[in-house]
Amino acid sequence: MKINFNASAAIANNALTRNDNKLAASLGKLSSGYKITHAKDNPSGLAMAKRMNAQIAGVSVATDNAGDGISVIEIADGTMSEIHDMLQRLNELSVKASTGTLTEQDREIINNEAQQLKEEIDRISGEAEFNGQKILDGSFDLKGYTDNVDVKVAYYGDEVKAGQYQVADLKIGTDKDGDLDSAKSSVTITGPGGQTVAGVKVSGIDGNIATITGDNGFELKLEIRSGIQKDDVTTKNFKMELAGFGAMDTQIGANEGQQLGIRIPRISCLNMGIESLDLTTAEGATKAIDQVDAAIKYVSEARSRIGAYQNRLEHTVSSLDITSENMTAAYSRIMDTDMAEEMTEYTTLQVLSQASTSMLAQANERPSQVLQLLQ
Numbered sequence: 001m002k003i004n005f006n007a008s009a010a011i012a013n014n015a016l017t018r019n020d021n022k023l024a025a026s027l028g029k030l031s032s033g034y035k036i037t038h039a040k041d042n043p044s045g046l047a048m049a050k051r052m053n054a055q056i057a058g059v060s061v062a063t064d065n066a067g068d069g070i071s072v073i074e075i076a077d078g079t080m081s082e083i084h085d086m087l088q089r090l091n092e093l094s095v096k097a098s099t100g101t102l103t104e105q106d107r108e109i110i111n112n113e114a115q116q117l118k119e120e121i122d123r124i125s126g127e128a129e130f131n132g133q134k135i136l137d138g139s140f141d142l143k144g145y146t147d148n149v150d151v152k153v154a155y156y157g158d159e160v161k162a163g164q165y166q167v168a169d170l171k172i173g174t175d176k177d178g179d180l181d182s183a184k185s186s187v188t189i190t191g192p193g194g195q196t197v198a199g200v201k202v203s204g205i206d207g208n209i210a211t212i213t214g215d216n217g218f219e220l221k222l223e224i225r226s227g228i229q230k231d232d233v234t235t236k237n238f239k240m241e242l243a244g245f246g247a248m249d250t251q252i253g254a255n256e257g258q259q260l261g262i263r264i265p266r267i268s269c270l271n272m273g274i275e276s277l278d279l280t281t282a283e284g285a286t287k288a289i290d291q292v293d294a295a296i297k298y299v300s301e302a303r304s305r306i307g308a309y310q311n312r313l314e315h316t317v318s319s320l321d322i323t324s325e326n327m328t329a330a331y332s333r334i335m336d337t338d339m340a341e342e343m344t345e346y347t348t349l350q351v352l353s354q355a356s357t358s359m360l361a362q363a364n365e366r367p368s369q370v371l372q373l374l375q
Helices: 007-032 043-097 104-127 282-335 339-374
Strands: 144-146 151-156 163-172 186-190 201-206 209-213 219-224 234-242 248-251 259-262
Touching: 007 339, 043 104, 043 248, 043 259, 043 282, 104 282, 144 151, 151 234, 163 201, 186 201, 259 282
Parallel strands: none
Antiparallel strands: 144 234, 151 219, 163 186, 163 234, 201 209, 209 219, 248 259
């Protein structure tokens, strides 16, 4: 028997230390609810879990962003719904004023209502806003610029490719009534890459707005700030840069580039082509029928576009919810403690720790047995 070195006590102490460390780790998991409480527990699992956690938080914010985008669209659509109603009333007034049974005084009364409706259209479209931002004034439409101070890009369609264009020999002819004279109107447009845009022509004018259309859905509206006068031919040669951006970029994902551009065109009497609407004469009222019809089509196309955006965003919200659900489940599998399993482990370790303590106490008593040999 030896008294200087108690090997039995050292073995029991080592077992107690190991069991005590495991018991402390088990207590940490049970108290926190996490399977990984320190990086050393599962380094690769911790790295994966933290990336997932960032994604889950990002997806949650993206869901809120998509909801805000839906709110913007609902406000815009509600406003345009009222504008649609007013345009329908303008259509009724135009049809009424075009009949020959009315006197000039009757048409004057009808025209007064029409002008009030036009003012109200511009007013409510100018005041529609979300979070302090105007949403129907063209702020969130595709941007375009020219190098001619007298010409401004008012609108261009989705089918028009972004890039630099050269507009040559723009001639806008009008007849004695101020209507477009196709025989005296022409234009040549060279698009990106030096190719001439096919089938372009001046297809309409309203006030200072000239509409140019072409093949494959090409549509462009130019505001001639110097004015389009009766019996006058305006010739302009200028460069035009269609940026292809300007829409409201809504972040609908947790990663860079996961955005949806919500394009909301400018809704105004000028852009809709009813700025010059006049019902004081039968001829003006007859012309107004086509003008209002075109305006209704313009607003309908805008509402159709934002309606499609809303459908996309609603599906996006559903998709993000599913993504968050599945990613949270994956995160839980890595990080969350199985409480029943861990409690079983904790109970086992507690028994082992108590047993180790008891054995260490007995091992420490063994050297004292030497005293019996020394008596």
